[in-house]
Amino acid sequence: MAAGASPAEVKSGVADSLLPLPEATPTGRRLGRGSVALLVGLQLLLVASVVAGLYFSGQHLRGVVLDHTRSHAQVQAHNLEDSMTQSFNLLDMHLRALVAEHPEIQYAEQGVAPRDLEKALTALQNKLPYVRSLSVLERSGRVLASTQAANIGQQPALEPLLPHVAPHTPGVLRFGVPWRGRDFADGSPWPSTPGPEASSHARDAGFFPVTLVLPEAPQWTIVAAINSDYFINQALNHEAMPALRHQLYTDQGTLLLSTAEDDLPGTVLDGARLAAVLERQVGVAQWPGPRGDAWLVAFRPSRNYPWFVQSQASSTQVLQPWRRDMRQLALLAGLTLVLVLLTTGALTWRVRRSLQREEQRLEETRLAASVFAHSSDFIVITDRQGRIVTVNPAFERGTGFSAAEATGCLPGHLSPSHPVPAHLDAMWAAMATEGAWQGEVIDWRKDGTPLTGWLTVNAIRDSAGRVVNYVGVLHDLSRLRADEATIRKLSLAVEQSPTSIVITSTAPAIEYANPHFFHTTGYTPAEVLGANPRVLQSGQTSQATYEAMWAELVAGRVWQGEFVNRRKSGELYIENATIAPLVDDQGRITHYLGIKQDITAAKEAEKALRLAASVVANTHEGVMVCDAAQRIIEVNPAFTRITGYTATEVLGRKPSLLSSGRRSREQYPAMWQALNQHGHWQGEFWNRHKNGSLYAAASAVNALRDAAGQVTHYVSVFSDITERKHQQEQLERLAHFDPLTGLPNRALLADRLQQGLARAQRARQGLAVCFMDLDGFKAVNDAHGHDAGDDLLAEVARRLQGSIRAGDTAARLGGDEFVLLLGGLHHPRECEDTARRVLHAVALPIEVEGHTVHVSASMGISVFQRDGCEAEQLLRQADQAMYQAKQRGRNRYVLYAPGMADADPGSA
Numbered sequence: 041m042a043a044g045a046s047p048a049e050v051k052s053g054v055a056d057s058l059l060p061l062p063e064a065t066p067t068g069r070r071l072g073r074g075s076v077a078l079l080v081g082l083q084l085l086l087v088a089s090v091v092a093g094l095y096f097s098g099q100h101l102r103g104v105v106l107d108h109t110r111s112h113a114q115v116q117a118h119n120l121e122d123s124m125t126q127s128f129n130l131l132d133m134h135l136r137a138l139v140a141e142h143p144e145i146q147y148a149e150q151g152v153a154p155r156d157l158e159k160a161l162t163a164l165q166n167k168l169p170y171v172r173s174l175s176v177l178e179r180s181g182r183v184l185a186s187t188q189a190a191n192i193g194q195q196p197a198l199e200p201l202l203p204h205v206a207p208h209t210p211g212v213l214r215f216g217v218p219w220r221g222r223d224f225a226d227g228s229p230w231p232s233t234p235g236p237e238a239s240s241h242a243r244d245a246g247f248f249p250v251t252l253v254l255p256e257a258p259q260w261t262i263v264a265a266i267n268s269d270y271f272i273n274q275a276l277n278h279e280a281m282p283a284l285r286h287q288l289y290t291d292q293g294t295l296l297l298s299t300a301e302d303d304l305p306g307t308v309l310d311g312a313r314l315a316a317v318l319e320r321q322v323g324v325a326q327w328p329g330p331r332g333d334a335w336l337v338a339f340r341p342s343r344n345y346p347w348f349v350q351s352q353a354s355s356t357q358v359l360q361p362w363r364r365d366m367r368q369l370a371l372l373a374g375l376t377l378v379l380v381l382l383t384t385g386a387l388t389w390r391v392r393r394s395l396q397r398e399e400q401r402l403e404e405t406r407l408a409a410s411v412f413a414h415s416s417d418f419i420v421i422t423d424r425q426g427r428i429v430t431v432n433p434a435f436e437r438g439t440g441f442s443a444a445e446a447t448g449c450l451p452g453h454l455s456p457s458h459p460v461p462a463h464l465d466a467m468w469a470a471m472a473t474e475g476a477w478q479g480e481v482i483d484w485r486k487d488g489t490p491l492t493g494w495l496t497v498n499a500i501r502d503s504a505g506r507v508v509n510y511v512g513v514l515h516d517l518s519r520l521r522a523d524e525a526t527i528r529k530l531s532l533a534v535e536q537s538p539t540s541i542v543i544t545s546t547a548p549a550i551e552y553a554n555p556h557f558f559h560t561t562g563y564t565p566a567e568v569l570g571a572n573p574r575v576l577q578s579g580q581t582s583q584a585t586y587e588a589m590w591a592e593l594v595a596g597r598v599w600q601g602e603f604v605n606r607r608k609s610g611e612l613y614i615e616n617a618t619i620a621p622l623v624d625d626q627g628r629i630t631h632y633l634g635i636k637q638d639i640t641a642a643k644e645a646e647k648a649l650r651l652a653a654s655v656v657a658n659t660h661e662g663v664m665v666c667d668a669a670q671r672i673i674e675v676n677p678a679f680t681r682i683t684g685y686t687a688t689e690v691l692g693r694k695p696s697l698l699s700s701g702r703r704s705r706e707q708y709p710a711m712w713q714a715l716n717q718h719g720h721w722q723g724e725f726w727n728r729h730k731n732g733s734l735y736a737a738a739s740a741v742n743a744l745r746d747a748a749g750q751v752t753h754y755v756s757v758f759s760d761i762t763e764r765k766h767q768q769e770q771l772e773r774l775a776h777f778d779p780l781t782g783l784p785n786r787a788l789l790a791d792r793l794q795q796g797l798a799r800a801q802r803a804r805q806g807l808a809v810c811f812m813d814l815d816g817f818k819a820v821n822d823a824h825g826h827d828a829g830d831d832l833l834a835e836v837a838r839r840l841q842g843s844i845r846a847g848d849t850a851a852r853l854g855g856d857e858f859v860l861l862l863g864g865l866h867h868p869r870e871c872e873d874t875a876r877r878v879l880h881a882v883a884l885p886i887e888v889e890g891h892t893v894h895v896s897a898s899m900g901i902s903v904f905q906r907d908g909c910e911a912e913q914l915l916r917q918a919d920q921a922m923y924q925a926k927q928r929g930r931n932r933y934v935l936y937a938p939g940m941a942d943a944d945p946g947s948a
């Protein structure tokens with residue numbers, strides 16, 4: 041074996057994968073997948089944590105903001121109340137000090153202002169920045185003196201004043217309703233219900249009056265116009281929370297001033313809320329706002345005066361910065377989260393990608409290992425020196441060398457007893473220059489058998505381009521070569537097949553036809569290849585045949601049938617066709633294979649055979665066919681009729697079963713000789729019927745031979761000639777025997793006499809011819825009738841036969857004349873005993889038709905003793921001697937002697 045190369049170089053990673061590898065690490069893959077899942081889970085947890093953190097932090101901050109707002113409102117309300125109470129305490133103090141500084145006030149008369157009062161008021165006002173003007177009112181309510189000259193003479197409507205005390209009660213600082221405008225001269229009280237003109241005064245905080253009646257001068261009421269703006273500005277200046285608004289309400293719920301521009305002085309607080317505030321005196325509350333929001337409220341009633349401070353804020357406004365901050369925080373968190381998610385997502389993606397690559401690499405490795413392990417090709421991996429590092433199982437199976445045997449060896453040197461394969465030098469040369477080689481090689485298996493294959497060798501390089509391994513893949517071509525030989529044989533078989541073979545497409549168009557097809561049809565390849573097979577149709581095959589054929593073929597089944605087709609010459613021929621669909625791997629029909637046999641001649645022969653079979657079946661002659669071993673293989677109905685045996689009884693048996701045993705010894709040898717020499721014999725048999733009776737058969741036997749001259753069959757045709765035989769015998773009997781007595785007649789006598797003479801001549805013995813005529817027979821006829829005469833003749837015949845030896849003959853010449861031939865005489869007189877015995881027997885009484893009659897016989901005897909005596913002569917001499925016996929008195933015999941006058945008479 042030698043390692044080899046493909047045109048493309050193989051990277052070193054592939055070489056690693058081709059080496060036996062550890063199993064893929066499912067645990068590692070699971071861990072990898074777990075890491076991804078963990079990362080995704082962490083991402084989700086992070087999102088949830090951030091959202092939850094944001095939510096809870098937000099809610100907490102919201103609570104903090106609200107709590108802080110409440111606390112701040114409380115503090116601010118307290119501070120404002122404190123500040124204002126102190127301001128009014130200062131006002132009260134300064135007003136009360138006015139008498140001490142100006143004692144004349146207490147003595148001033150009604151309607152007359154003390155001197156310098158206005159100056160004193162102005163001086164006092166300068167000490168009180170939140171007082172817009174100070175005025176002194178008479179009891180009538182008219183302004184007597186004022187720091188604002190325009191107020192003098194005015195009579196402002198100050199009621200109602202709080203607290204509720206009797207008018208002009210001294211020493212009580214009382215608070216009036218709020219006014220719009222700068223002072224009493226140009227102002228007017230704010231209505232409790234703002235009219236449409238209220239909006240034009242929205243920015244006009246106005247003022248509110250505070251009155252005091254000095255105990256020392258109860259005739260006067262000092263009125264201070266308190267500048268609302270002063271306190272508003274004071275409150276605003278000290279307020280860090282813009283959403284918080286501060287309000288000053290009288291204990292009757294009338295708004296005196298507010299830091300909110302949309303709060304109109306004079307408006308009255310809801311009764312329920314006022315009651316709640318007055319009830320709790322100090323504290324916080326939360327009221328529903330007009331727009332579905334909530335108002336956080338802090339109260340602070342004045343320690344000394346009938347008013348309270350309310351600091352409140354809408355939760356919507358308070359929470360606005362919180363909301364903004366939360367939005368920013370959420371945005372920031374969201375962006376951070378997105379960033380984190382993107383980062384972790386990217387990380388996850390990279391991990392997953394990495395895992396996928398790892399899995400892909402493992403899969404590729406597993407596939408490569410699987411290919412290495414399960415490839416049917418032989419794979420060899422060598423080191424850079426060409427020494428085998430590993431081989432695959434197919435190599436072990438195919439070459440017989442185990443991996444242990446191969447490892448460390450140089451390919452090509454595995455079989456030291458065999459020559460080094462021829463391709464090695466060329467291969468290593470190509471490897472050195474190109475790093476790859478491929479070609480057909482012949483190697484050796486361990487068992488010494490050659491191994492033909494296509495070898496591909498590739499160099500495997502590391503990342504630096506250095507060769508680290510060589511991979512050789514040998515594709516075993518042994519089977520392919522064997523298959524090619526088989527295909528060649530099959531091709532030859534098809535080409536030289538004595539049947540027509542046609543392959544058509546499903547169109548159908550003829551794609552292939554073998555030479556026998558062209559020979560049968562007379563067409564050339566150019567005329568039929570690509571053509572529809574119907575070019576052969578003659579129109580004499582029924583449409584039903586074609587339909588049945590297509591039904592079978594389309595269903596994927598083989599069809600077998602016959603066509604009447606037409607050759608190119610126009611001649612019709614009968615074709616036996618077997619057509620089979622050819623299917624591909626998916627079971628789809630791609631072609632049709634037709635195997636066709638021209639059976640025209642066979643059809644003709646079959647027709648002739650059918651005719652012959654019909655003749656045989658219906659002929660009156662028995663037909664028996666035997667094989668070469670003379671065993672019956674076929675008989676016809678006439679055979680059964682003649683022999684009595686059915687076909688099943690005789691098939692496989694020999695014709696001798698028909699034999700009767702009545703045959704001449706020479707008959708069968710003669711028959712076989714004739715059959716062997718001429719192939720034909722004719723003759724007659726006496727056979728035995730199954731029922732035991734005999735029948736005569738006239739038989740003709742023919743031996744059938746094959747082309748080599750070997751006998752294959754014997755055909756025997758015979759007829760029953762028993763009847764004819766019987767008729768012949770009858771005729772023969774009639775020709776030679778006397779029908780009345782059954783004795784030989786004159787013709788047969790002549791024949792016997794001839795034979796007897798010949799025998800006597802050969803044996804040199806004597807032969808006596810005894811001519812006998814009855815005496816008195818006519819009288820019997822006459823007396824008892826002709827039939828009685830017949831009976832008598834028959835009886836005489838029996839007595840004659842009973843009186844002579846078996847080899848002798850008794851014959852009737854006619855009428856009452858009989859002749860006896862007595863052979864084997866050694867002496868002429870030997871016959872005389874017989875003659876006397878015969879005469880005696882004849883003379884005995886005879887019973888005919890109930891009558892006893894007597895006849896006798898006269899006999900003349902001539903004896904043959906030497907050559908030259910004719911039969912006719914002997915008979916005539918006996919007749920003459922008989923005549924002499926008649927003459928001499930009847931019932932006697934007379935021996936013929938020349939010159940019968942000298943004859944020696946004899947008597948019975």
Ligand SMILES: Nc1nc2c(ncn2[C@@H]2O[C@H](COP(=O)(O)OP(=O)(O)OP(=O)(O)O)[C@@H](O)[C@H]2O)c(=O)[nH]1
Nearest residue numbers: 814815816817818819821826827829830854855856
């Ligand atoms: N019943 C009978 N009579 C026959 C037959 N053939 C001839 N005859 C008669 O036989 C007789 C023979 O004649 P003969 O020989 O003269 O009679 P016979 O009485 O024997 O006289 P001899 O011979 O002179 O003694 C004739 O009357 C014939 O008609 C026959 O076949 N049957």
